[in-house]
Amino acid sequence: MLTWLTAKALTLTVNALTFPRLRPAPTPATGPRVSILIPARNEAHNLPITLPGVLAQGAHEVIVLDDRSTDGTAEVARGLGAQVIAGQPRPLGWYGKPWACQQLLRAAQGDLLIFTDADVSWHPGALGGLLNELNRSGADLLSIQPRQDNRTPGERLLTPLVDAAVLSYFPYPLLRLRPPQPLATIANGQVMAYRRAALLRVGGYAAVQGEVLEDTVLARRLAASGLPVSTAMGRACISVRMYRSYPESAAGFGKNTLPIHLNSRVLLTLSVALHVAGHTLPWLAPVPGARVLRVASVLERLVVNLIAGRRRPADLAEGLLGPLTPLLAVPVYLRAVKRRVTWKGREYRQ
Numbered sequence: 001m002l003t004w005l006t007a008k009a010l011t012l013t014v015n016a017l018t019f020p021r022l023r024p025a026p027t028p029a030t031g032p033r034v035s036i037l038i039p040a041r042n043e044a045h046n047l048p049i050t051l052p053g054v055l056a057q058g059a060h061e062v063i064v065l066d067d068r069s070t071d072g073t074a075e076v077a078r079g080l081g082a083q084v085i086a087g088q089p090r091p092l093g094w095y096g097k098p099w100a101c102q103q104l105l106r107a108a109q110g111d112l113l114i115f116t117d118a119d120v121s122w123h124p125g126a127l128g129g130l131l132n133e134l135n136r137s138g139a140d141l142l143s144i145q146p147r148q149d150n151r152t153p154g155e156r157l158l159t160p161l162v163d164a165a166v167l168s169y170f171p172y173p174l175l176r177l178r179p180p181q182p183l184a185t186i187a188n189g190q191v192m193a194y195r196r197a198a199l200l201r202v203g204g205y206a207a208v209q210g211e212v213l214e215d216t217v218l219a220r221r222l223a224a225s226g227l228p229v230s231t232a233m234g235r236a237c238i239s240v241r242m243y244r245s246y247p248e249s250a251a252g253f254g255k256n257t258l259p260i261h262l263n264s265r266v267l268l269t270l271s272v273a274l275h276v277a278g279h280t281l282p283w284l285a286p287v288p289g290a291r292v293l294r295v296a297s298v299l300e301r302l303v304v305n306l307i308a309g310r311r312r313p314a315d316l317a318e319g320l321l322g323p324l325t326p327l328l329a330v331p332v333y334l335r336a337v338k339r340r341v342t343w344k345g346r347e348y349r350q
Contacts, residue, residue: 001288022130022234023125024129036127054122063108105204114192119190140195140227141198141229148240148241154244158332170184170186176230189214257332272329276327298323
């Protein structure tokens with residue numbers, strides 16, 4: 001257990017020193033044409049908050065795909081000034097988000113294609129910062145880890161684990177190995193910036209048409225083709241309010257947890273046992289190294305939040321949830337082991 005703790009501490013240290021952070025910058029007057037592409041299904045409540053910031057970035061075009069919404073998403077997006085296209089029925093074998101992104105790929109005219117979710121907020125200078133990091137990294141795909149904008153207690157219980165999963169387990173230098181290593185490659189589908197030629201080279205979203213974890217699988221296809229992939233923290237440039245409650249967080253994570261564990265229920269079970277033994281058990285029993293493990297269980301989320309730029313007192317206090325996190329995640333695990341999951345009114349087989 002202490003070996004596991006040491007490995008995570010080392011990973012966090014490396015990422016604190018090396019993980020790229022976006023910095024606001026003006027959007028260049030020259031350069032590749034940029035298309036910002038937003039798949040949107042029943043997002044009328046989010047778009048008035050997030051879409052104006054996207055439109056203000058100065059991209060060549062902003063296209064919203066209305067994915068057969070029932071809440072007036074298209075009218076809201078059009079009224080705010082975005083180009084809107086109507087989503088077509090899903091062909092057999094396609095999952096919802098890959099199909100929406102494939103339609104956006106066909107409609108886009110840009111040389112650089114940025115897919116971003118409807119709940120993601122773009123702040124002043126975000127596009128310029130992203131383009132600077134894309135050029136600095138030389139990547140054909142740059143994905144962004146948006147800064148989590150959690151406001152209510154329920155949101156804070158699980159949602160910040162998105163950052164912990166990346167920063168505690170994936171040392172950034174490993175992500176940048178040359179040639180790229182597919183199994184060491186990760187991505188966040190909330191913001192994915194592709195060079196168009198690279199995305200087309202691997203077959204576009206048709207290559208992941210039946211994947212729940214389409215972002216990471218597609219990133220690994222690029223890496224397997226020898227195309228460089230990178231990632232960065234959104235910090236002051238790009239943020240997201242993913243879920244508004246604990247039940248919503250559990251449902252959202254439940255659809256991704258099994259694919260993250262390589263679709264192995266055995267690996268998922270081992271992961272659950274490891275986290276309970278490492279974070280919760282030391283507070284309940286005098287296990288070897290209990291004092292060190294107790295301190296680590298509290299400090300990990302604190303350090304993760306500092307790296308991610310979440311430094312308000314309430315953000316830092318989330319570290320106190322460390323010992324409880326494996327227990328709070330039980331509904332996620334129970335949902336993940338099911339053969340079918342439901343998300344946004346659609347059912348998917350696992």
